[in-house]
Amino acid sequence: MDKKEKALSPVRRIHGGAHLPHFKNTAEIETEIMPVNKTVYIPLSQHIGAPASPVVKKGDEVFVGTLIAEENGFISAPVHSSVSGTVKGIVDRALTSAATVKCIEIESDGKMTPDPELKPFKIETAKDISDAAKACGLVGLGGAGFPAHVKLLPSKNANIDTLIINAAECEPYITSDYRECIENVDGIIAATFLLKEKLQLEKVVICVENNKPKAIKKLMEVAANSRDADDTVKLMKLPSTYPQGAEKVIIYSATGRKVPLGKLPSDVGCIVMNVTSLAKLYDFITTGMPLTSKRITVDGTAVAEPKNLLVPIGTPINDILDYMNIDIDSVDRVIMGGPMMGQPVASLDAVVEKRTNALLVMKSDERTRSTTACIRCGRCQRTCPMNLTPARVETAYKNGNIQAYENLNVNYCIECGSCSYICPAKRPLTEVMRIAKATLRRQKK
Amino acid sequence: MSNLLKGSSSPHIRHEDTTAGIMFDVVLALAPAAVYGCVIFGLKALFVLIATIVSAVLAEYLWNLILKKPQTIGDMSALVTGVLLGMNLSPETPIWIAIIGSIAAIIVVKQMFGGLGYNFVNPALAARIILLVSFPSFMTKFSEPISDVVSSATPLADLKATSIKTLFFGMHSGCIGETSAFLLIIGGLYLIVRRVINPIIPISFIGTVALLAAVSGENPLKYILSGGIMLGAIFMATDYVTSPTENIGKLIFGIGCGLITFVIRRFGSLPEGVSYSILIMNIITPLINRIPLRHPFGFKEGKKV
Structure with missing residues (x-):
């Protein structure tokens, strides 16, 4: 690439798409390493597929990067310790979805010693x-x-x-x-x-x-x-x-x-x-250092000083909020991921997972609450990147017309959230699309 | 301290536009032409407007109150209906007729069909037509601007006598809000810039009328500047609820409106065709919306480029 060479333009452009505010408040702030000397809870299932099987037991000494659970089948992934310390056991813990997941509890010794056996991985084929x-x-x-x-x-x-x-x-x-x-x-x-x-x-x-x-x-x-x-x-x-x-x-x-x-x-x-x-x-x-820590953006309307933090996987959200000096009483919702597709965190027991890339702490927003009837402005369908008609799906949903879901191609929905975002009537369109997809899936079974 | 937080389905941020905001934008866009109507036709026009606005909002308020439904006057749609209806009436309209019109628009046309979003025709337009067929003698009485001279002739009846400049700036007789094409176009541009309305319907509507007028040997400019075409094409035909959502659908809708307007004006015995044309196209809208114009992304088998 020449230095003078310009970046390519997209080959094609999608239909629709939403113009969102960027809120990239943390863009120019150097990543901060969050000090750890507490306990981490590393979930065995942080991926799509079968949960990993633990290979450590209570009392085992582990280092940063030590394998603590190995993959279970083809679509699965191993899990490594994110701190050095002692395994306290395997516990059930409520994560993002409020469902309990088995986690390996490790008490950190505060030293973050890397596993001495880690070595570079040779790539030949x-x-x-x-x-x-x-x-x-x-x-x-x-x-x-x-x-x-x-x-x-x-x-x-x-x-x-x-x-x-x-x-x-x-x-x-x-x-x-x-x-x-x-x-x-x-x-x-x-x-x-x-x-x-x-x-x-x-x-x-x-x-x-x-x-x-x-x-x-x-x-x-x-x-x-x-x-x-x-x-x-x-x-x-x-x-x-x-x-x-x-x-x-x-x-x-x-x-x-x-x-x-x-x-x-x-x-x-x-x-x-x-x-x-x-x-x-x-x-x-x-x-040779496996995936043990994640850079996450901590931001949102309830955060005074947004930051990018490098945190060990398995760090409880509560500890992060404490470290960021966020007053939990002023908080309405905590979202793991972005504001468009992120999942609300049901309890502060949830931990940072491999796929976590942001933690948004939001104050209450009245705009998301008061809805009016659909005025058929057509903005949802103009914005939909998959060229669907969310408002019509909602009508079908209200009429209980499951057959119509298929005709309206709800299975194409990628749940990006654009329709709900743009809707002036503040109707929960993405939520309905999600329910419609799930209903169709259940019916097929 | 409870460790539980509130849950909500994504997305967690929303666009700032609201239903009430859109409705208020429409009122803002209508305001210049409405105020101008009050200036040229005097206090009687102002009273008609106030009557339609107050009775429209009140009718909606009472309907919700009596039927114990959630209050919906906050969405401003009743306000828009009131303003639009008032602008579509002659300044000579008796107040009691204006009030009946508002009640018909809100109760009969809108609420009885399920309220905002469920009415199949534009409430203000339908109310105007209800009044027109119920009280024809009152509804066709017009007055000259500034003076108090009552004349039954609108510029539609004697187009040749009125100059284009008069028609454009609205110094002629007609309904309160329909005379000044200039101010209506300004309002329409505001709505287009604010992305409240899509220009397809007004352009195809007005364009069709102009084209047909030219073909039939009339002066196309005079044709589109007179009567209710500007008000109808910009503010009534673009009503979200009763017009198609797809762009091609909007084009069909606009051309259909233009065609019917022209046919009624040219060959019919009615004084004005705009209301009927939009009404007819409103009724056809659900059919237009059923034309399958939309395929999801990746619908055809993916091909390598």
């Missing part, structure tokens, strides 16, 4: 990349939590030619991926070239939204220095319309390919990786 992702315990850090080794496995049928690095970070408030781009730009570019070479990809596109010019500039500069002969690593500037970072949307923007319903990115020849996932994978390959 394409399969080694997938193995490294598995050994690292890597899951989709953008929020999906899908085990990364599964999509990196070069299977015979998949005709993968494009790797898309997702640094869009289209949700308001969150800047953890942006900080990764700024603070670890060398790692990202090195990892990009490594993957391109080992997976024998024709094309790599690093996608960043155009509201992050600094990240774009930095990535371009470093990429220019390490350019290879065939010059196939490109940077793409995406428009900052939500949801640019959604998998189907970013594939369409980067390649013009549409992922059909029920298909995966690999079916259209693409792998999409979150930028922090990529950086973490490279970190593991070079140092």
Whole structure:
């Protein structure tokens, strides 16, 4: 890449999309390492798929990076200790969804000693990349939590030619991926070239939204220095319309390919990786340190001094709020993830997981409460990136017309939240879409 | 301290626009033309407007109160109906007729069909037509601006005598709010800029009328500047509830309105075609909305580019 060379423009643009306020308050604030000397609760299930099986027992000494639970089947991921200390046992704990999950309780000795047995991971073949992702315990850090080794496995049928690095970070408030781009730009570019070479990809596109010019500039500069002969690593500037970072949307923007319903990115020849996932994978390959800590953006209307914090996985949310000096009585809701797709935290017992990228502490917002009747303004359907008609689904839902859900193609909904966001009547459209999808699923069974 | 927090379904932030905000924008956009109507037609026009506004809001308030429904006057839709109805009446309208109109609009046309969002025709328009067929002699009495001379002739009846400039700035007889095309267009532009309305309906509506007028040998400018076309095309035909949601649907709707307006004006014996044309297209709207114009993203099998 020439230094003069400009970033690519999207190949295609999606229909609709919402113009959100960015609220990137923490963009220019250096990541702060949160000191830990308490107890962490590391969930055995932090990914889509089967929960990991514990390999430690009460009283075991562990270090940062020690394997404490191994994967259980193909779609699963191992879990590592995020602190050094003593295993206190396996406990049930309520997490985001208010369902209890088995967690390994580890009392930290406060020293954060890395496991002495950690060593760099040798990469020779394409399969080694997938193995490294598995050994690292890597899951989709953008929020999906899908085990990364599964999509990196070069299977015979998949005709993968494009790797898309997702640094869009289209949700308001969150800047953890942006900080990764700024603070670890060398790692990202090195990892990009490594993957391109080992997976024998024709094309790599690093996608960043155009509201992050600094990240774009930095990535371009470093990429220019390490350019290879065939010059196939490109940077793409995406428009900052939500949801640019959604998998189907970013594939369409980067390649013009549409992922059909029920298909995966690999079916259209693409792998999409979150930028922090990529950086973490490279970190593991070079140092051997698996995924044990996460950079999370702590922000929201109830936070006076928003920050990016580097916290060990398994840290209870209560400890983070204490550290941030947030008065819990002024808080209405705590959301794990972004304001558009994040999950509300049912109790402060919830912990930071691998896929957590933000913690939003919100005051009460009356705007989300008072609804009026639908005035059929059509904004929901103009905004829907999947070209659906949320208001009509709501009517079908109110009429109990389950057959209509299918006709209205609710299964295409990616639950991005744009329809509810834009609705002037403040109707809970996304919620209804979600219920409609679940109803259809149940009925099919 | 309880460790439990409030839950809510994502998304957790909402756009600032509200139903009431949109309705208020419409009132703001209508205000210049309404005020102008009061200036040129005098106090009697002001009284008609006040009567329709107050009785519309009051009718909605009482309906909700008596039927023990949640109060909905806060969404401002009754206010919009009141203003629109008043602007669609002649300044010579007796107050009691104006009040009957408002009650008909809110109770009969809107609330009896389920309230905001469920009415199948525009309440103000339907009320105007109810008044027109119930009290034809009162409803076709117009007065000249400034003076108190009562004349039954609107510019529609003798188009040739009125200049384009008069029509554009609204110094002619007609309903309270329909005379000044200039101020109505300003209001329409405001709504387009604020993204409250989509320009497809007004442009296709007015464009169709102008085209047909030109083809039939009339002066297209005079044709579209007279009568209720501007008020109807910009503010009544664009009513969300009773117009199609898709862009192609809006185009069909606008062209249909223009066509029917022209046919009624040119060949019918009615004094004005705008109200009927929009009403007819309102009724057709559910059918237009059923045209499958929309396919979800990735609907066709994904092809490699």
